[in-house]
Amino acid sequence: MAQHRRRLLLSTPVLAAVLVLSACGGGNNADSESGASGSVRVDGSSTVYPLSAIAAEDFQIANPGVQVTVGNSGTGGGFEKFCRGETDANNASRPIKDSEAESCAANGIDYGQLVVAIDALTVVVNKDNDFASCLTTDQLAAIWGPGSTISNWNQVDPSFPDEPMPLFGPGTDSGTFDYFTDVINGEEGSSRTDFTPSEDDNVVVQGVAGSKGGLGYFGYTYFEENSDKLKALEIDSGAGCVAPSEATARDGSYTPLSRPLFVYPSVQALADPTVAAFFQYYVDNDAEIAKGALYIPLSDADQAKLVTDFEALLAQTGTQ
Template sequence: MKQARKTTFAFLLALSAVGSAQAQIVRLDGSSTVYPISEAVAEEFQKARRNVVKVTVGISGTGGGFKKFCRGEIDLANASRPILKKEMEVCAQAGIRFFELPIAYDALTVVVNAKNPLKQVTVADLKTMWEAGAQNRITNWKQVNPAFPDAALKLFGPGADSGTFDYFTEAINGKAKASRGDFTASEDDNVLVQGVQRDPGALAYFGFAYYSENREKLKALAIVDPKTGRAVEPSVKSVLEGLYQPLSRPIFIYLSEASYKKPEVREFVEFYLKNAAKLAQEVKYVPLPARAYELNAEHLKQGKLGSMFGGEAEVGVRIEDLLAREARL
């Protein structure tokens, strides 16, 4: 009888240990643009840890991710733009302090249907399409530019919680979230891809990775740099050389200081920084120079909290500029 109780007790202890291991969860949410990188890291990490730690990666948009982050619901926020001042204030009120970790660069890509004869577009053309005053008024490509096709203009874009929406409207319209509202919006970039693929008069914008996955179905437009007048196509090379402007941008993960104290989160973040360059490249983003990841690790070790952007929306930040800021943080 005593032996039976010992066996039962040992079994319960083992079951409890398994339950504890299964309870180790690292939670990420936020940007659909950053999702492919974080998802790839999560998959590789779970393989390496034999699924002892579970990593969940959600897609609620950059703004939606920061809302959850500042409520303490997630450990890390994926973000396709820097955290804004109002979001920093909400986090501060909740006692959430954070590390800002740049993990790659993205070429925000403007795409049209494969049958569209257009090859390039200017920032002024995009503003004519997307500014708030265009709502219910600019509905044909020829209204944008007489040289464009005589076809109905159908627009697709990220929703208002998206960091891509914030960045694009800042870069093109001069103010974040300033946009016409009569377009098909979705936080799921695959919905945008499908919309453009189906409609010959469609145009959309989203992260470079989603274009790369669907380059046989869509056409990416070269963007005319308003400063140089040069039409530049989105590519790893054009981003690295600082030529794809103004739609080249850094993308981030934000880590809660409190979460970083958890062993499983710390291990995941260390794995992320060691593998971000390789996995970012695999999912068609532009990896940062090795020094950037080293600076991230140094900031974690030294406890350097906060944002190098000061809560302001910015466009046109080149990789070398980012590195200089990171070094000063």
């Protein structure tokens, strides 16, 4: 009987070993605590994610005791958590919707909108595509509109050759899709559905790079990263063809496909000095952060607006 009892106990060393290991994990962290402490929770758009992740990384190097986490549930999924008070700030690649604002109001969450960088959506074609260099927004709308039957370049413009046009784009959950459909097709979410959608922009890169007539769109970051494989189209919205670039996105001439990227901190969360210190750092080092994330930094005027917007937000916490 004693022998059997020994056998039963054999399962405990496994659990013990696992617990010891996990205790080690906790130990490492306790060592580094010094100075400021506390935690900041940011979630939201995967487009803005690299910006906030870099801000978090840099801030934690300067303040090792603070724990900053950044999620990427998407703009909408992030706002759902944000308006329940589950996160301190939300990354957004579009302004907050009325329904989301109502949900925040219902839960007593006040917030401010900060523009932290500029993104330019880039329409890309294959490197070997030598016939198209510029499309008008009307042509884009014809290609991407709901029910569109365009499947060949010569349907877009008779001067284009007979070349099949496979389409690639971001998945319907992404802020990029919302933004593109809004400005090109006139209504958010309104798009033909027979293209190859993917949340993973690499899939779009590979798709377009792999077929001569391929066409897709995504953030300027991804185009810069893959400019050796793809060609960016100029966009004509009525005032001539404009190529996507830092300068044209910033001065607004690359319209309508350049867009601001937002962070929405909650006023209630900013009452916590740790959260306030993190966003102060974010605002002060915004240009550096935007460059690190391969986005387009704000112009001087917009940077000055960011600083005053944030000061106004901080002032609100005082009146609470």
